[in-house]
Amino acid sequence: MxxxxxxxxxxxxxxxxxxxxxxxxxxxxxxxxxxxxxxxxxxxxxxxxxxxxxxxxxxxxxxxxxxxxxxxxxxxxxxxxxxxxxxxxxxxxxxxxxxxxxxxxxxxxxxxxxxxxxxxxxxxxxxxxxEGAPQSDAPQRGDDQHARIEITFRDAFQGATTQLDLRALEWGDEGQPRWVDRRLEVKIPKGVRPGQLIRLGGQGLPGTGGAPAGDLLLEVAMAPDPVYRADGLDIYMQTPVTPSEAALGAKIEVPTPAGTRVEVTVPPNARPGMKLRLKERGFAAPGETGHLYLVLELALPPALDDATRAAYQALAEATRHFNPRQHLGA
Missing domain, CATH: 1.10.287.110 (DnaJ domain)
Known part of the structure; x- marks a missing residue:
């Protein structure tokens, strides 16, 4: 049916x-x-x-x-x-x-x-x-239960231990279902990614006839991070650069998901959207490690003082023949 x-x-x-x-x-x-x-x-x-x-x-x-x-x-x-x-x-x-x-x-x-x-x-x-229908007393393992856990990007990358509060279904002595509040300590494995499952053995529904309980399967979701974005094993970071750094090239210092800082070379005439790869600084999986990509974006200094306004005026004079909208047919 x-x-x-x-x-x-x-x-x-x-x-x-x-x-x-x-x-x-x-x-x-x-x-x-x-x-x-x-x-x-x-x-x-x-x-x-x-x-x-x-x-x-x-x-x-x-x-x-x-x-x-x-x-x-x-x-x-x-x-x-x-x-x-x-x-x-x-x-x-x-x-x-x-x-x-x-x-x-x-x-x-x-x-x-x-x-x-x-x-x-x-x-x-x-x-x-x-009617007193016969009921089986054969031991049977408890069912697995499913839940969702949201973790931070840094906990996913570095691993962590956290507490999880959830409402779980359990069965009373007479087989009566009831909801109970539970608090569990969950170990977040290093490198876990969205969609993967964390298995907590024996935390599912209880078994019958002395059989073991099922497992609790936690589906991982990752909260948005203000700095990093995960895509599979790779990690992307929007990286602002000034007009002079983009045009002339520069050495800049950026953070990494591991908590360290590294010096990176921005090549001359860099364009917004250009990706600079930091090899094998992404998520690690058996036999493979992702990369960290710096996605360049242009950060314009505000013209709030005479010196900055004069610099912009000099730049405008020097580049008066440059038309950034030429491709639009202007």
Whole structure:
């Protein structure tokens, strides 16, 4: 059967707060309620909105649904697969979930006409428990969990240790999902780049039957840096030079990502956009090291005093036949 995206049904982000979910439901309910709506598909849309809110409007149901959605996204389950889950695993509904789960402002489960997906995900689980269906006690490793961590450019280049605060899903003694706040110490390996994963062993969902927990996989994102820009293993740095340095050539001193400073030669008649390569001063990977590129840009001294204005006037006289807009047909 088709996996239903309840977040899309309500038009909210996966990180939406309970208040955001409630507001989205009320807005859509006003739009699609069959008694007032002029939409041709109002009844179907209202049924879809009610079902989405019945799940996302309840913390425990939402946690179970989120765990299942993550497993589906990783390819752990197919859309055509029966979504009944193992005890204490992703997608498992809490014991006696049918009682006391009425969400304020939404439909009561007994009064709603929900989809087969909803019935299979929740109702069948409760029925199987009431009927005493056999449950496997075979040990099974816990699922991996995923999160995103944003680090600075310098931490990525040099390596660092930082703390990460996140909300994680865990399973109680009776298989009931719940969100908990966790603080982890994360070692940022030297040379890690955006999109790469940092694996924290044993920090994922707990296993069953004594089996080990899964891992926490952190996808690395890099915060914008005011000086450096990474592109693969290479690093780019916008490097200002004065008109005289660009025209006559000069030796300038620039910083490097390693924290040192080096002297670089700017060749005469350098143009803005010219790249000067500092070999093997970029990110390092097994068997390969990137480069640091200085991208020259022209920095004009402001004409704030008589001496500077006189210098600009002399330059204008000396270059009066130079037309920088000639290529425009001027």
């Amino acid at each position: 088709e996996f239903k995206d309840y977040y899309q049904s309500l038009g909210v982000d996966k990180a939406a707060s309970p208040d955001d979910v409630r507001k989205a439901y009320r807005k859509l309910a006003r739009k699609y309620h069959p008694d007032v709506s002029q939409e041709a598909d109002a009844q179907d849309r209202m049924r879809e909105v009610n079902e989405a809110y019945e799940v996302l409007g309840n913390a425990e149901k939402r946690a179970a649904y989120d765990a299942l959605a993550e497993e589906v996204a990783r390819g752990g389950r197919r859309a055509s697969e029966d979504f009944r889950a193992r005890p204490g695993r992703a997608g498992e509904a809490p014991p006696d979930w049918e009682r006391g789960f009425h969400t304020q402002g939404g439909p009561h489960p007994e009064e709603a006409d929900f989809s087969d997906f909803f019935s299979t995900l929740f109702s069948n689980m409760g029925q199987r428990r009431r």
